[in-house]
Amino acid sequence: MTTDECYVLIRHSLTRHSSLAHSTFKKMEHFINNQRHTPDSGQYIEVINPCTAEVVGTCARGNTADVHAALTSAGAAFQTWKKQPAAHRVKLQHEAARLMRLYSYEIADMLARELGRPLAGCIHEISRSADLLDFYAEEALRMKGEIPLHNLEGEKALVVRQPIGVVVAITPFNYPITLLCMKIGAALPMGCTVVAKPSEDTPLSTLRLAEIFKEAGYPEGVFNVITGYGHEIGNALVEHPITSKIAFTGGTNTGKRIGALAAAHNKRVTLELGGQSPVIVCEEADLSVACPAIVKHAFANSGQFCYRVNRVYVHQNVYEAFVEKITALANRLKVGDPFSNSDMGPMVNRKIYQNSEVQVADALQKGGTVKTGGSRLTGEDYDKGWFFPPTIIADTNHSMKIMTEETFGPVIGVMKFSTNEEAVALGNDSEYGLAAYVFSGQLGTGLRMAEELEAGSVWVNNIHRSYQDVPFGGVKQSGIGREKGRYGLEAYTELKTIYLNY
Structure with missing residues (x-):
């Protein structure tokens, strides 16, 4: 498919879904508890087209009050989401992937304008991200615990995996949808809830994705998006007592600061950092x-x-x-x-x-x-x-x-x-x-x-x-932990041993 053909399909998609087209390039708030959330500061950040220097939209400039609202919503949702049958969580993720494909041209058009990447590459990112959601969903159904064969009468030891809790997903500008799906695609089917913080350069496509997840049927508070400058809200996202894990993709220096701050509070991390x-x-x-x-x-x-x-x-x-x-x-x-x-x-x-x-x-x-x-x-x-x-x-x-x-x-x-x-x-x-x-x-x-x-x-x-289906991540200053495959799913769980006497 040529880029010109892609562009025609985008316009066709936007015409079919006119309500979505009108919401694509305008002021966008945080997405908390399945609804738009006006920033506490009342301030917004302009999103600039790097080709033309034109403003293609605005996003909310978050502060610590917004962070607290988003994490409180995710924390409350976790108490019920973690108890949902795995098959139900997987079904919703497949539906989200289906809707991503349905709206792929619209999202790609938005992404091309805020990032400047050629349109065909943006369409491919949406499609590949939907594929990743589908893979993670199926792999989640294959996750298992263990019962060691101790052969002790009246005793069993059960090794189980439980969702880690509320996850903060911080993503960069370059592949905003794929890098977010590498995190939410593993976290959500395992029973975690998420607060995502996209780059201020490319927040619009992530906010649109949150609306799609709502349309797919995700309950309130399961997937939230807060926008703003990282230095203003980053520490609050990491240090907040509700946060259980931080999944970060970005520069090495920022990742090391996040890792140090998380370690001070014994929070789990996955850090996918720089490369050379x-x-x-x-x-x-x-x-x-x-x-x-x-x-x-x-x-x-x-x-x-x-x-x-x-x-x-x-x-x-x-x-x-x-x-x-x-x-x-x-x-x-x-x-x-x-x-x-x-x-x-x-x-x-x-x-x-x-x-x-x-x-x-x-x-x-x-x-x-x-x-x-x-x-x-x-x-x-x-x-x-x-x-x-x-x-x-x-x-x-x-x-x-x-x-x-x-x-x-x-x-x-x-x-x-x-x-x-x-x-x-x-x-x-x-x-x-x-x-x-x-x-x-x-x-x-x-x-x-x-x-x-x-x-x-x-x-x-x-x-x-x-x-x-294979792990992705780095060694040395390139990060800690792995994403993708069952390894990525395991990273959003905690192991628990239950000693059973009967």
Whole structure:
């Protein structure tokens, strides 16, 4: 389906659901207890289209009073929600997934305007998020306890899992629906209730999602959304006595602060943090496979995601050919408005944009060579937005920020290596450990490297989306805990041992 066809379908969807269309781009309040909730402050935050600098909507600016209202609602709902049959909770989640697909074009249109990502990518995010909800729902029905075979007359020990309680889900701007569904999709069917806090850059799609969950039949207080600036309400969300767990995706420094604050109150956490993901391209690698995969992954969503390709280590004997191929592929990518068949949109805001600008300047100062891109796009189509082209920097080394710091933008560094042992050492020379990638014509070599690389996930000879049924998360400064699969569901439960005498 082309982007133009997607856009026609969006308009058709908005016409069919006219009441929803009129509510998409206007002042939106918190969503608490299944209804809109006026902010205690009476203040709102403008949501800006990063392509045009136009205001596409406003969201409530929350304060501690709003936090208390949302968590109180979730705490009251938990007392009844945790007692609902698992099959009932699963049925509601399947219905929510169905409605997400029904309204996918409307949500995607909203997301494209607040984030700037090409429309087709936004539609894919909604569809994939609905798939994740369905997977989690089915997996929840397969969760089990244990009865150890102690063989003691008149005694049994029962090991059961119980919902952890009220969950605070804090999500970033880059994949606001998917990253939220990674949390609520596991928490809700296990019997937890949720207060979500989306990024102030992309809150509208999350607020719309909450309305969809209400339509699906979720009771009052089970899924709430509060919006605002993180520094104003973040501590209150974490420290509030009703909060049992914090599930956070975002920057490492913020995650460490949340982790420290949660630890002070013995609250559970799942922290999916920053990444600086390496790729190793061995001498015998198939460049016709490696180069397209690396370019597609490095520049998806304008490089604004945590496990993207950030730095590439290429064997010296194929280095020149590799750089030539990925440069040619990057030059084919179209940067522009999300509704114009673009491959890449703008950066979401000035702060995120400046990461790329600073890292390019640093690399050039230290001897790097820009093969393509490297500076902000200008002209009539670009002047109002934060557009940065796909950028490849060759001749890099580990004195450069591009090889050591998270970029969160469409810039990659490329560096030579001479031995596989050197390549693994370079890949592990980072405080991060979220993802890594290896391309090798020898399967044994690829597997050995995958085992040695310090990362939560390693792809060998391809790069694709992480699967729904396997764990996702990082090591070192890239986080604590895992999401997806049964591992993600288990993270929203507490184990309890019951000693039964009869």
